[in-house]
Amino acid sequence: MNDLNTSPEFEEKVRKALKTPDATPEFANRLRNELVRRPVQMKPKNFRLAWAVAFALVLTILAVSAPTLVSAFGKIFGYVPEVGLVETTNGLRMLAEPVSSTRDGVTLTITHVFAYPDHIELQYEVNGIAPENDGWQAEDGISNPTAFCGGVNPGSLKSNAGDARLRLPDGTILERDYTGKYPQNVFAMQPVYDSAIPADANTLTFVLDCIPQARLGAAPENWEISFDLVEVPAGTIVGEPVIEVTQPVVTEEAPASLPPEALPVPQVTAVLERIIPTDTNTVMYFHFEVTNPDPSLISIMPRNVSVIDSLGQQYHMIGSFVWQPFEYQVGSAFEFVSEGKPAPGPLTLVIDQTVAYYWPIYVDPPQATSEEMTFTFDVGENPQYGQKWELNIPFNIAGFDFQIVSAEAVKFEDVGNYHNYIDGSQGYEYGYQFIVVGDPSLGLMVEMDIHGDEYQCWLSDVYKPDNEPLIYTQLCKNGYPTGQVSVTILGMSIELNDDLTVEWKP
Amino acid sequence: MIGYEAVKTTSMNHDELPDLITAAKSDPRAFGRLYDHYLQPVYRYLYSRLGNAHEAEDVTSLTFIAAYEALPKYREQGQFAAWLFRIARSKMNDHFRRNKYEVELEAAERISAGEDALGALIHDEELSKLRYVIRNLNPEEQDLIRLRYVAELTFVEIADLLGKREDAVKKTMYRLLARLKSQM
Incomplete structure (x- = not known):
């Protein structure tokens, strides 16, 4: 649950309670002088942060890539599958070859290492762990987390037991970065080290106390594996050459399914940025531009993308991104990979489903207050399962009208009819289900939150039967919220049915 | 200069x-x-x-x-x-x-009390209690409060910094404030 009713006055009290002095003018000016007098830094542009490396392919491509291509492609120095764009190879060292070690039937392979001038990215994989000894698969993986490497009980501090370390030739130990500096440092088997390693340190040792999520005592522990790094000559194309799309491309919009004068549907165009033909597929980067976007629009997300080649063959494309609109605000680039290799020649990118997200309370500056997006209804002191309340409360977000038609007291088993929850209710048993009606052509979705900390309302389910209104349910842990129940509309989305096509010619 | x-x-x-x-x-x-x-x-x-x-x-x-x-x-x-x-x-x-x-915030509070231009407010009983309540938050929660109300970062900036979704940060913050308020 969410309580969005905290007043600005209370926030001001928090500010006052934490008030700290400003920097003095003397200090501010002194530091400013020092900064502006420092020599201009002309360091090369750094790489895109990468979270994995496909080394075998990289070496292969290294051997065949012509250095002369570098100038043709500007600052992009290639694309590595599962890694993305690499923008410079200046000072880059890589794993010389994958290294494996097998103990008691368990094989650990260091598959990829990139040693950048200021940090190291490593990836390894493990095979041979029996399912009953794998915390992700074992029956007691959730109920008994401390039986597995790195597992902790809920509420306990994070364990670093399964974090691999690196040992340099002089004995220095590098710990996995814990500062949060590298957003790709998410998975234990793809650790990042916030360290530069000496130029002459080309043989490192991988040190691992226990395999992440392996049952303690049941799988080999205390691994030490040495591996070698090799230098990548500066300017070398790493991976696949990248075609920067700089020439004008034709963007066509199919006839709008919704006349703009009838509904404020955003006018969206797609802009193709890069194309990377690989041996097995084609990778494309594009972003959206929106004409006169409503200020509460946060994102346009592509749902169904394909590419048509010069022979007229159409290949579905898979997006390499997580569906999180807040992280892909309008203008962000999307990476899509084709399922198959298009024929050489012109390509047509087709985006035939997109979703527009509007979150008026959470844009900056806000386009609505939480009070404006909140409705209340009285369920009395003893709401009963199956009880219904007629609401008919109208809302308008970004020009789109919709209505909260009714609410009904429901149980988890009701949403279990719509979707399969593999973890069950997790204690969220009771809540309210809302019927939401908007223009049927919009593909409307909303997200709501029931207030009331004591009820811990959290588990939400959205269900849209064909030709029926939207059904939104939120369930709580401690029974039905009683009395005046407040609900906030956090945001909404609509589907844009217009086809976007972008034609590209070599 | x-x-x-x-x-x-x-x-x-x-x-x-x-x-x-x-x-x-x-x-x-x-x-x-x-x-x-x-x-x-x-x-x-x-x-x-x-x-x-x-x-x-x-x-x-x-x-x-x-x-x-x-x-x-x-x-x-x-x-x-x-x-x-x-x-x-x-x-x-x-x-x-x-x-x-x-x-700890307690020490920062003492220092702040000595240098705060709004000295009259420092002795405000309500603010003292609020500091006490904030001090009892866990370190992550205290940091979130600092980023928002001391550094005055936007929710988008805090979300970027912490590697979380903006709406998740907002929800956490609002819950945190609601909890603080309820303890006052």
Whole structure:
């Protein structure tokens, strides 16, 4: 649950309670002088942060890539599958070859290492762990987390037991970065080290106390594996050459399914940025531009993308991104990979489903207050399962009208009819289900939150039967919220049915 | 002295930030404008963690020097504040590792009480109680409060910094405030 009713006055009290002095003018000016007098830094542009490396392919491509291509492609120095764009190879060292070690039937392979001038990215994989000894698969993986490497009980501090370390030739130990500096440092088997390693340190040792999520005592522990790094000559194309799309491309919009004068549907165009033909597929980067976007629009997300080649063959494309609109605000680039290799020649990118997200309370500056997006209804002191309340409360977000038609007291088993929850209710048993009606052509979705900390309302389910209104349910842990129940509309989305096509010619 | 007399956070249109960052990669004066905008939020945040002006100045200096040197490697994706505060937190962690301590809000409160221009408010019983309640939050929650109400970062910037979704940060913050309020 969410309580969005905290007043600005209370926030001001928090500010006052934490008030700290400003920097003095003397200090501010002194530091400013020092900064502006420092020599201009002309360091090369750094790489895109990468979270994995496909080394075998990289070496292969290294051997065949012509250095002369570098100038043709500007600052992009290639694309590595599962890694993305690499923008410079200046000072880059890589794993010389994958290294494996097998103990008691368990094989650990260091598959990829990139040693950048200021940090190291490593990836390894493990095979041979029996399912009953794998915390992700074992029956007691959730109920008994401390039986597995790195597992902790809920509420306990994070364990670093399964974090691999690196040992340099002089004995220095590098710990996995814990500062949060590298957003790709998410998975234990793809650790990042916030360290530069000496130029002459080309043989490192991988040190691992226990395999992440392996049952303690049941799988080999205390691994030490040495591996070698090799230098990548500066300017070398790493991976696949990248075609920067700089020439004008034709963007066509199919006839709008919704006349703009009838509904404020955003006018969206797609802009193709890069194309990377690989041996097995084609990778494309594009972003959206929106004409006169409503200020509460946060994102346009592509749902169904394909590419048509010069022979007229159409290949579905898979997006390499997580569906999180807040992280892909309008203008962000999307990476899509084709399922198959298009024929050489012109390509047509087709985006035939997109979703527009509007979150008026959470844009900056806000386009609505939480009070404006909140409705209340009285369920009395003893709401009963199956009880219904007629609401008919109208809302308008970004020009789109919709209505909260009714609410009904429901149980988890009701949403279990719509979707399969593999973890069950997790204690969220009771809540309210809302019927939401908007223009049927919009593909409307909303997200709501029931207030009331004591009820811990959290588990939400959205269900849209064909030709029926939207059904939104939120369930709580401690029974039905009683009395005046407040609900906030956090945001909404609509589907844009217009086809976007972008034609590209070599 | 480069000519300004009062020290305050200078206003800056967010739309001009990308161009300013690009310019700052080769023009120290442009970096100066970024510095003017972000100095006080960074300083206040570090002060609230370190508890004294001397160390706050030291770590603030290290932060901006590191940011200046690293700027050519920064890729503008609308996350400059998060990037800068990530450096500040990293420098602060280095400082803590060397000095083996971290000031608690209680200490910062004492220091703040001595220097707060709004001295009359410091003895306000309600504020004292609020500080007490905040002090009993866990470190992550205290940090979230500092980022929002001391550094005055936006939710987007905090989300970028912490690697979380903006709506998740908002929900956490609102719950936190609701909890604080209920304990008052």
